[in-house]
Amino acid sequence: MEKITVSIVTIGDELLIGQTIDTNSAWMAQELNAMGIWVHRRVAIGDIREDILAVLAAEAALSDVVLMTGGLGPTADDITKPTLCEYFNTRLVQDRETLQRVLHMFESRGLPILQRNVDQSLVPEAATVIPNLRGTAPGMWFEREGKIYVSMPGVPHEMKGIMESYVLPRLEAHFRTPAVVHHTLITSGMGESFVAERLVDFEAKLPPHIKLAYLPSYSLLKLRLTALGKDKLSTATELSLYFTELRERLADIAVADSDISMGEVLGQLLLKRNKTVGTAESCTGGLISSWITAISGSSAYFKGSTVTYSNDMKMKLLGVKQATLMAHGAVSEETVREMLAGALDVLEVDYAIAISGIMGPTGGSEEKPVGTVWIAVGNREKSVTVKYHLRYDRERNTQMAAVYAMNELRKLILELEPEGLN
């Protein structure tokens, strides 16, 4: 079984000066992995001719495929295409189909066409042109000395369109790829080293073609089993035996048995129980609500939320008592309890999440330092309140608070309604 390897090369100064976070590579790696192609290295370089030439030669020596993104925009600093011509010893020619597409795109939007837009249709003669249906810069496929090179624009949705419509299918056809199967268990409430300690003998008995990886993510820990095999079905069958054991061993801390977001975990629980949810958010400012609604179809169980940042709004929208706020403050067990009751009532939902805290960097006091968060989750019969002390920056504190709150609700739903409808 031959192992197919890819180097992902990202071209552009914006990644080297940190103005852009590279989300393309993660997506590409996931897609390639799913079809049994291994990303061996990822390299980011600037818009510099010598660096591009050097990286192409070096990565082609190490990997079977070199996938490039970036460096193809319409503005002047782009030097990728001339450098590709130099590397492949070819010249730029006009691709009529690309030109037609660019002209049509600008005409249909009523925009004038500039020379630099027309120039998007210039491609190295040695390349197979890959249509870009979402933008002006086409993708380009090269083969030389048994290696494959693909150049694509760096704009994420354009790159994804080119990968899905052309590059992935063609790579699959070109190589006899091994089967790769992943299965992820998400856990919560126990640190990486303690989980690892519980799995020492489990790990020891894994065969060499099955690997276990620990991937901490906020307050969660993802455990990913990966198996390599000859065909998908037998590999998946073998992996499922190990996954079942893993899930049984960690049943007390398991959150989900696939790699889904907390919004999806909650959504599935609610759907199966035909229940609805809403939130009353202070410190998370609507983040929990936005994560719940990030799931397509969430309107089946999500009705609405109130973001009550000021005390006035906590009173007006949720009916929190002024006396409660005066006596205990906005960040208190008493306040989140009343926020929860208000949310259940106002939003007319079966379950709700209420949260209030101090995310920092300012706003803390000796009694309630930055990072103090009160969470209440519940339905009309039962509610649970918990207090957390978060120790990170504002962004991370907010995201962790959101994950914790959603996880509290998950636990309560499972406690109150262990069985779903199917």
Add this chain to the structure above:
Amino acid sequence: MEKITVSIVTIGDELLIGQTIDTNSAWMAQELNAMGIWVHRRVAIGDIREDILAVLAAEAALSDVVLMTGGLGPTADDITKPTLCEYFNTRLVQDRETLQRVLHMFESRGLPILQRNVDQSLVPEAATVIPNLRGTAPGMWFEREGKIYVSMPGVPHEMKGIMESYVLPRLEAHFRTPAVVHHTLITSGMGESFVAERLVDFEAKLPPHIKLAYLPSYSLLKLRLTALGKDKLSTATELSLYFTELRERLADIAVADSDISMGEVLGQLLLKRNKTVGTAESCTGGLISSWITAISGSSAYFKGSTVTYSNDMKMKLLGVKQATLMAHGAVSEETVREMLAGALDVLEVDYAIAISGIMGPTGGSEEKPVGTVWIAVGNREKSVTVKYHLRYDRERNTQMAAVYAMNELRKLILELEPEGLN
């Protein structure tokens, strides 16, 4: 002026299989850039001995400094430290200070200590140990043959602590770094190629040590001027002349004259005018609200939001009329107008944003396809409604809709109140 170069090396399978998005590299690049150190290459490799050895040799040949993150966790798959010993021809020894810190960390949390936690205090003898105050794995600084190598854990806040407290100051002391000054103008409403066309002669007259980069980001375009010079003050002075011209040339499309988020842009406008804001969100599900509250101090101008996902909640919380919803639907100009009026009233704010749309992938119709979004922004005197057709996936549509809505409010505030209080 010597150019100091860094290679950032990320170690760990999770980046190669796409389970983790690399945010560390962008942060590191920003910090290094700010002190005049240039990131030359970024390379991600897996937890494989041969690959680690090869990348250390290759990157040290290309750059002055090799900054490594990852591969130092407490779980079994970590092979980075033994490989570092092999590369630097040294052996693992116990660092007493790290051991004390790890023991104390576990004791203070009432957790038992495992051998794998104790092993975190093993470090290559040739390394200068860098204390990690936020976790168990220390950083390690190596020097050999004029090159610097630093190994740090991959957990973002641990890496940041080690960089800020030790690595950045020590690199600054070690090198005579050039001054680097960036200044970013954010624009909206005009495509990259059209802006570039307007700036042809501006770009042509830029001296070689000043560069202009185009960085599209959702519906915005960031124009970043970067200058290299001998000292910070004279470099900044020179750059400011060019930046002023850039801003004047693009005054009609300028959104902000520094690299800040739309939440910060809006926040500054509101603060300067002593005005408040709230949102009535349907399709964005609280995202706009969470972006506004992501800014520390936002409680000065943000009171609250309603996320009204269902028609019932649009009526109940915002007073949208049933007749309006029946006649025009939830995604319509009439509905967002009533949502806006309701938000101004209910949230008791000076300005509000209302938004309703179909983010996909399902829910579209012939009349209202996926991507249709209606936005209303305004105060009690004036409101503006706009309709957009977004053409991307659910996540991107939602984020673009949020940026568009916030930008509409920005424009309206500037129209109604061109001058702030100071």
